[in-house]
Structures are given as structure tokens and as C-alpha cells.
Amino acid sequence: MGPSGAGKSTLLGAIAGISDVSAGTIAIHPPHARIALTTQASTLFMERTTLDNLALGAISRGLTMQAAREVARDLGGEVGLGEVLESRAHQLSGGERQRAMIARSIAAGAQVLLADEPTASLDLASRDIICSALRLAAVHGSVVIVATHDSHVADSADTVLSPWAES
């Protein structure tokens, strides 16, 4: 947890390997763990259906499209996207997009799921659903690291780190 501008997103980006690290080291165990990152901005194929977006996660771990769709359909139901699986991603609400990204990460078999401000700009009900989705990822075996300044999300975490607050 930390205030805006503290560097939470930068830290997640560094762990995910998409941000440059100028000093220090990041050690991940196991070293080649599958890391997934969900961001505040939507990283979905907007012209494709929710189902296809979720299936892409499963495809990324070597499944065929057919098998991936089955996985995606199950996961979509688990995160509450069953009704919108055939909708295109651009038709989804902000909360649904976040859940789709989390479900895609689960489908991708992420061992580490990095979620950057997953509940930003969402109402309370949606935040609860996102928290449920994140817990589902943990149930599926992912280590879930969430960067947030939302105490509601922090309350549902096993461990809360606030290094910025201490400094």
C-alpha cells in the first residue's frame, strides 16, 4: 500500500520485467516463474470477445484454442463473467475488464499475479467482486501481489506491506 506517486506501479513493473531497474536486484523463486500483470488501463483485445481474451491466457501456456476456450468458459463463470463471455471487450464495464484480465492471468497459469490498482474508479460492489477474483487466483495457486491505496482491498490481503508509510 502506498500513496499515489509512491512508486507502486513502478515496483510491479520492475517485478514483471517491463520497467527498467536502475539499482538493486529482484529475486523471484522459482527463477522462471510465470508472472502476469494486470493494470489499471485495460490490456484486452477490445475487438475480440471476452471468451477469446480469456482463452488467450490458456493459449499462452501451450493449449489449443479449443481446449483454451473450455478453460476460459469455466474461469469466466468463476469470476462472474458468464453472461458477457460472448460480448466484445470494449462493451465491458471497468470492473468486468479487470476481472477478465485477472481470469486471463489465471488461465495463463500465472505463478505470480501482479495487480496494479485493480479497484481504481470502481464502486464498492465491484471492488468486492475484484477482491473475490483475486482470491480465486490465489486459490488457483498464484501468489497475488496487489499495489493499491484502497484499504478495502488491503483488508482482504494476507500480508500488507507499506514501506512508503514507514519511510
Add this chain to the structure above:
Amino acid sequence: MSFSNRELSREGVRGPWARRSGSILSAVIAAVVAVAVVVLGQLDVNERTTRWKEFARDGGYSYAVVGSTAVSQYECDTFRGVAGVRHSGAIRGVEEIRLRIQPDAPAYLVRVTPGLVPAMFPAEPEDALAGVIAGSNLAALGLDAESEVSWTDKTRPETDRDAVVGMIARESGRSPTWDDALVIVEPADREDGTCIVEFDPAASPFAVALAAGWFSANNITLDPILDPPREGIASLELIGARPTTLVPLLGGIVVAILVCAQWWGRRNEFVIYRLLGLRHWRLWRVFVCETLVVVVLPALIATAGATLGTLHGLTHPGAIALGWDLTVMFMMFVLLPVCGLILLGRVRTTDAIRGR
């Protein structure tokens, strides 16, 4: 585990399918470029071929052999037996004359060796060209085959000569002078004369070497009959210098800009592959498949259609030009995946996620 190659290739189809309007636009532009390459290239080559034929017909490959010493009529006349030489013969003499039937009309008496006559009157069968031949304009004066013609030298009216006309030649097409001429075909001898040689177009690049070898004792040069040589002569060597060689280049650039702009607009989508653990260089497979579906396939279909449509008028130089142009165009298209990789290699994942 990561994306299988098969599914990665399929991603190259799913992407364009999901964004059909942009893909259709690219496909249509690629098809239009392909049709333009085929049609414009053929029109250009055909027009140049026509001009080249006119050039050849008008004597574009004819030269006067000028030697440091006199060129004998005999050597000149026998040069026509050399491969690559279409016609060769000598002008033994030219006189301005007055015809008895029309003293005021301009007329010439031209004495030539047999080898030159087919070059003077290309429309006539070669075996008919012998004896005394009247140019086409003399027919208007009342001369015809088998008629007797008499004349005097223009400067010496007291001279009086006559002959029987063997044939009236059709219009020369080479020189208006020939159409006003009374041509007397005489055997070549060792006397010097004005030697005129017409080469086969295919042999024209070697004309100087051929002539120099034959007239080795004369240290000769060749003066083109048509002066100056006309522009726009399509030969196989000049096919690569046509303006329409730019069409596949420009068309390829237009398609490349369009496709790369679309890829750039979708950079946040390509970044998703990275977020899912795909290494950047493996995206080549996606780019290749997208290029095949959106550009190459439509261009191939359009090329086939346009080629079939122009097949009836396809000439040998046209086929060579077509092959060249299509190779250039498809080479441009083949480079597209590389452009895509380079373009998106410059994209920072974090920037793309934020829409920058």
C-alpha cells in the same frame, strides 16, 4: 510453456479478423496496387514496344559506315551476309534529274547495289527489287511498271537517257527522297560508295564491333541515319528504366505505411503478448501471418485476375517487365513483418499500456 507456433500463426489471422474494417481496407489497397502494377506496367511496355517498332521501321538501327579510307561497295554489299546484319549496301551515286514527262517535278537518279534496295523499300518483297525501280511519287507522274522513262541531267539538258521501269515501289517510309527517286540497281564493284548498314535490333549493341571486324582495313565509325536517336526506345535493357518501375515501389510504400500505421495503432494489443510471456522476436510469426492474410493473399488474387485480363496482349518484354515489377512489389510486402518487428521493438510496454 508458451504460445505454440500453430496458435501463434492463428493469432495472425484472428487479429485481422477481429478488426475487419481496417483489414479490408489494407486488402483492397494491396489489391489495387497489384492491379496497378500489372496494368500500368503492361501499358507502359506496350507503348514503348510500339515506339520501338516504329523506331526500327523508320531505320533506327541503320548507320552510315564512315571509313578513314574509302569503303568499297563490294565489301559493303557482302556485309549483309553477316549474322546480325539485316541489310547492307552502297549508294553508288545520286544525281538530280529532269524527267521528260514532268520536267518541273523534283526527281533523283540513285544508283545502288542490290543489298541496299530492301532497306530503301522495306514494304516490298526483296526478290522483286531489281533493275529499275521508281519511287512511289513517280507513279503520280504517269509512270508504271514496264513503262519507258527518259530523263536528262539537271545541269546538262543535252544529255538524254532512258530505261524501262521494272516496278513502282510502295512508299519507302525511310526517306522521302527515295519516293522521288528513280533507283537503278547495279552490281557492287570495288569502287568506293556510301555504305549503309541496318542491323538487327538484338545485334545493335554489338554493331560497332561487327562493323569494325568486317571493315577492318578502314578504321570505320558508324553514323546513325536517324539524327538524333529518338527517346523512349524500349529494349530489354531499358525495361528496368521505365517510369512504371516506380509503381511497385510506391505502391509497396503506401501499403507498408497503411499496414504499419494499423500495427502502431494496435501496439497495446501486441504488448499483451509480451505480458503473456511471449518474447518480442517470436511476434514475427504473427506479423507474417497478418501480412499474408491482409496483403499478400489479396495482392496475389488481384495479380492473377489482372494478369489473366491482360494475358492476350502480353508480349515477351511485357512478361519480363511484369515479372520484375511483381518481384519488387512482393519483396516490399515480404519486408512488412520485419518493419512490424522493428516498429514494435521500439515500443515500451509500460508506455503502450498507458496508451502512449
